Structure formats: C-alpha cells, structure tokens
Amino acid sequence: MSRRIVIGPFNRVEGDLEVSLDIADGVVRSAQVNSPLYRGFEQILQGKAPEDAMVFVPRICGICSVAQSAAAAQALGAAMGLTPPANGRLSADLTLGAENLADHLTHFYLFFMPDFARAAYRDRPWFAAAEGRFKAQVGSAADPVLSARSDLMRTLGLLAGKWPHTLSLQPGGSSCPLQASEKIRLYRQLREFRAFCESTLFGDSLEAIAAIDSEAALDAWRDAHRDGDFARFLAIADDLQLHTLGRATDVFLSYGAYGGNSGNGSDHLFAQGVWDGGLSALDPGQISEDLSHAWYAEAEAPQAP
Structure with a gap:
C-alpha cells in the first residue's frame, strides 16, 4: 500500500x-x-532605475527589511565606486546592527523557543519550565521580551527615520544625521537593551558571553549559570541532541559584515571568507544555483544566481 x-x-x-x-x-x-x-523581485527590478532597488527590495521581508536596504545600497555604492565617509558608514552599520539584534531576539523568543512548549514534549524533564516560560503569548518571557524589542526598535527611529522599509541607507552611507541629543537617547536605548540581555537572556555580562571560545568553555559557563534563558535553551538542546540534526559542522561561508571599505573584505568586523577545514578567500564566482528542479527555463548546468 x-x-x-x-x-x-x-x-x-x-x-x-x-x-x-x-x-x-x-x-x-x-x-x-x-x-x-514565487515573488519575482528580480523581474520587478528589470527596466527600473538602479536607485529604485532601494525602494523595492526592502519589501522582500517585513522583519529584516534593513538588511535588504543595506545590500541594495552597498551594491549601488560598489557599482558607482563610492567610499562612504566614516560617519555615514558607522550610521549605516548601527542601523543594520540594531535590526540584526531585534531579529535574533525575535527569532529566539517568539519563533523558536515556543516550539519546545508544545505538548509533543510533555514527557521531557524540562517541559513544565519551558511551557511556563516560552509558551506563545502567555509564557512569562512574552511581556518583557516584547517590551525590550519595542524599546530597541526605537533606535531605528533615531537612526533611520522609520522602520520597516527605511530609505535612509544610501550608497554613500546614511541620509539621517544624528544630533547630540539623539546620540544620548541612542546610547540610553542600547544600554537598556544590554541590561535586558545580561539580566534575562544570558544571566551574565556580554563580555563573559563573548569570551566563550570553545565547547569546553561553554560547558564550564553553563555549569555556573543556570538561570538565564540561554542556559535553559542549552539544557533543552542537550537533552534533544539538537546538534546532531542537519548539517552545520563542516563548510561555512561569510560575505563579511559591518565596515568594509577595502573592497577585499579585510576590514570587516565579521570576516569575509570560506571555511572548509581551513580559511580561504570568498570567490562569489564559485557560487552556483541548480535550476534542474526549479520553475525556470531549463539550463544545461548550474548557473550563477
């Protein structure tokens, strides 16, 4: 049958x-x-003025719209041969970084952890605590997390004028200058979000978390910190052996992020390159897309995306 x-x-x-x-x-x-x-943004952009990309592509996503804005602005800047001034680059990086922080917070608390509060896990030893903490909308984490996210998103109001779908990121940096009073507000908002991360998410200083550089160091840290939500996730991950799922232990690729006026990725905060048992330079020309099972015109071999 x-x-x-x-x-x-x-x-x-x-x-x-x-x-x-x-x-x-x-x-x-x-x-x-x-x-x-099928969404067709590539077709939408055909025949449009290049600058229109900064209007269209943020609509790819209502959560990570700044990431699309940054990609469009950087691509146009590279095509124009522009090097943003230092303040413009820093402002654009701060805008993207604030959204990245919000995305990670949203994914962890609102998208990912609520899955472990489902009845399918009711027999696991951690289930009652996970349900009380992370159950969608009613878990004890929901209100403080939404409040922290809302406060963090106000930084994008200062840096980008609005969110989502800001037009402040431009090939030359940012069109939204900050006054002294706005810088003070920005510092306060970031300091408050740091306090949330240290008190609620990690239960430790960000410096201590950033210093974890190996599995042994992570195990030692976890043994000494059992109260934060990160430690709760680690306990669940160990019990379910999440590290055995999928394929995420061998080959990694990074385009680089934050900064990067050199043109070769050497000055990014997060480095550019490929890891395959060793570090090598990123060659975008080696990236291909197999269309054999896609709804596109047939191609004889994989092509550049």
Missing part, C-alpha cells in the same frame, strides 16, 4: 515550503521539498 503525504506550509522560512513524502509499506520511498511561493 502506498500513499503521499504533503506537509506544509512551513512558516519562518520567508517563502512557504511544503514537503511531499511518498510512502510504500511504511517506508519513505521519495521525499521532495518544494518552495511554491
């Missing part, structure tokens, strides 16, 4: 996914992953 099961849509992937399983005699004979949502 055979049957097909279609599971989906899966959320949290910025474009719905569905998985089709063909099962025969209790064994999965075929598994296919399909992304049925």
